[in-house]
Amino acid sequence: MGVTVDYEAEIRALKRSMNAVILAHYYQESEVQDVADFVGDSLALAQAAEKTDADVIVFCGVHFMAETAKILNPTRQVLLPDLKAGCSLSDRCPPAAFKAFKEKHPGAFVVSYVNSSAAVKAMSDVICTSSNAVRIVNQIPKDRPILFAPDQHLGRHVMKETGRDMVLWPGSCIVHEIFSEKKLVGLKVEHPDAEVVAHPECEQQVLRHADFIGSTKAILDYVVKSPKSKFIVVTEAGILHQMKKSAPHKTYIPAPPDNGCACNECPYMRLNTLEKLYRCMRDRTPELVLPADLQGAALAPLKRMLEWSA
Ligand code: 13P
Ligand code: SF4
Numbered sequence: 001m002g003v004t005v006d007y008e009a010e011i012r013a014l015k016r017s018m019n020a021v022i023l024a025h026y027y028q029e030s031e032v033q034d035v036a037d038f039v040g041d042s043l044a045l046a047q048a049a050e051k052t053d054a055d056v057i058v059f060c061g062v063h064f065m066a067e068t069a070k071i072l073n074p075t076r077q078v079l080l081p082d083l084k085a086g087c088s089l090s091d092r093c094p095p096a097a098f099k100a101f102k103e104k105h106p107g108a109f110v111v112s113y114v115n116s117s118a119a120v121k122a123m124s125d126v127i128c129t130s131s132n133a134v135r136i137v138n139q140i141p142k143d144r145p146i147l148f149a150p151d152q153h154l155g156r157h158v159m160k161e162t163g164r165d166m167v168l169w170p171g172s173c174i175v176h177e178i179f180s181e182k183k184l185v186g187l188k189v190e191h192p193d194a195e196v197v198a199h200p201e202c203e204q205q206v207l208r209h210a211d212f213i214g215s216t217k218a219i220l221d222y223v224v225k226s227p228k229s230k231f232i233v234v235t236e237a238g239i240l241h242q243m244k245k246s247a248p249h250k251t252y253i254p255a256p257p258d259n260g261c262a263c264n265e266c267p268y269m270r271l272n273t274l275e276k277l278y279r280c281m282r283d284r285t286p287e288l289v290l291p292a293d294l295q296g297a298a299l300a301p302l303k304r305m306l307e308w309s310a
Helices: 008-017 029-033 041-053 064-071 095-103 119-122 132-140 154-164 181-190 216-225 238-248 275-281 292-309
Strands: 018-024 038-040 056-060 077-079 107-115 126-128 148-149 193-198 230-234 252-255
Touching: 008 018, 008 029, 008 038, 008 275, 018 029, 018 216, 029 238, 029 275, 038 041, 041 056, 041 064, 041 292, 056 119, 056 275, 064 077, 064 119, 064 292, 095 119, 095 148, 107 132, 119 230, 119 292, 126 132, 126 292, 132 154, 132 292, 148 154, 193 216, 216 238, 230 238, 238 252
Parallel strands: 018 038, 018 056, 056 077, 107 126, 107 148, 193 230, 230 252
Antiparallel strands: none
16 A cells, blocks of 8 residues: 655645745745745745745746746745746747847837746836736836736736837737636626636737736735625636635636636646645756856846836
């Protein structure tokens, strides 16, 4: 008979012996969120990674998030339970094509969404996340044309909010682009008392039905504070875990995608599991390593983001 491992207890013990901090995104499975020291959106996780004095950062999120942590705090060891946890936005913006895009628009100010590779970040003037994109774009000198990559839907939302024109890279997230407008409208009819909260990576025809649009953290804060007690949630279903923990008396209805599933999960985020988290801490692998020159080049635009978000 095989020995059963109490992953949670083992992870907590390893955390102490390694002097590690576990950072997790809201799209991680509930058990992973529950064992983390900090759960947040991309901006909050980057800020937490930058300021931690733990020796090891165990990043339960996707590759670009762990890369960001390494760039902002290069002397720490950064572990990621599954190195294959990528992101469709980052994958759809290859550095060579991005370089050519940039060269077609000389003199433009380049804003890259944090959901991009370190190589793309290194070619950018400033980075943004979904929680600070409007604030960042509002600080760009009015006489500079703007390139925005790689999420066209977030880009369109930011254009609407800031009144700035931007040239958009045609990228999108495979999770947020498949929410069904038809099914969302059906849910609204079925639950006229519910508020619709959505992530700005959704398409415009979905976002136009939203009562509130924001980052995962902004959505979470909104539903907790809202006087309403029912919400249709149009983003990855992992966020429902913290909603239920923070405001358990309220009702959360995950918006369905167009693929027949009841709710929408990010296949990359869900590659991380409690077992892989335990193994990566026990074996100290996989580790996120970056070439020093790339790490250095991507730091300035990330630092500028943190300064402009303060
Ligand atoms: P947030 O920064 O809003 O958490 O978004 C991250 C992400 O990957 C959304 O798909
Ligand atoms: Fe990338 Fe979309 Fe997954 Fe977020 S939900 S990590 S944008 S693929």
